[in-house]
């Protein structure tokens with residue numbers, strides 16, 4: 001995936017860790033969901049909810065103090081849904097300068113109207 005500016009950056013804190021001291025996967029998943037939703041909102045200013053998050057694999061741990069970057073790309077736009085790819089990388093806090101791939105996910109968001117029913121996304 002071509003790496004433009006990340007839509008989101010974060011720095012995990014000690015409260016975000018599991019019992020092994022690395023960052024809890026659910027924290028990263030939550031931020032992946034937010035990053036993907038920000039990408040979906042580029043398609044249209046509508047209320048998007050997550051309908052599906054496809055296979056997610058964590059390939060490397062994230063540590064407290066790492067700078068975690070979330071890169072996004074719109075894969076496809078349907079009638080009411082947008083499919084987005086999110087790639088996550090961590091810049092190590094230890095000064096090594098290493099930029100480590102952490103995880104990837106594909107997420108589908110659906111645009112909902114005020115009655116929480118799927119609504120068509122305006123064509124650009």
Ligand SMILES: CC(C)(COP(=O)(O)OP(=O)(O)OC[C@H]1O[C@@H](n2cnc3c(N)ncnc32)[C@H](O)[C@@H]1OP(=O)(O)O)[C@@H](O)C(=O)NCCC(=O)NCCS
Pocket residue numbers: 049050051052077078079080081082108110112116117118
């Ligand atoms: C989003 C929701 C309204 C969709 O309801 P639905 O009855 O499946 O709606 P539809 O069948 O009309 O599908 C709507 C769109 O979602 C897509 N979709 C539905 N289920 C999907 C799935 N499992 N994977 C990928 N896309 C899916 C459909 O393909 C359709 O896209 P399109 O219009 O671009 O072709 C409903 O599933 C819902 O409210 N889910 C909870 C969402 C939520 O609260 N998320 C936060 C996490 S708790």
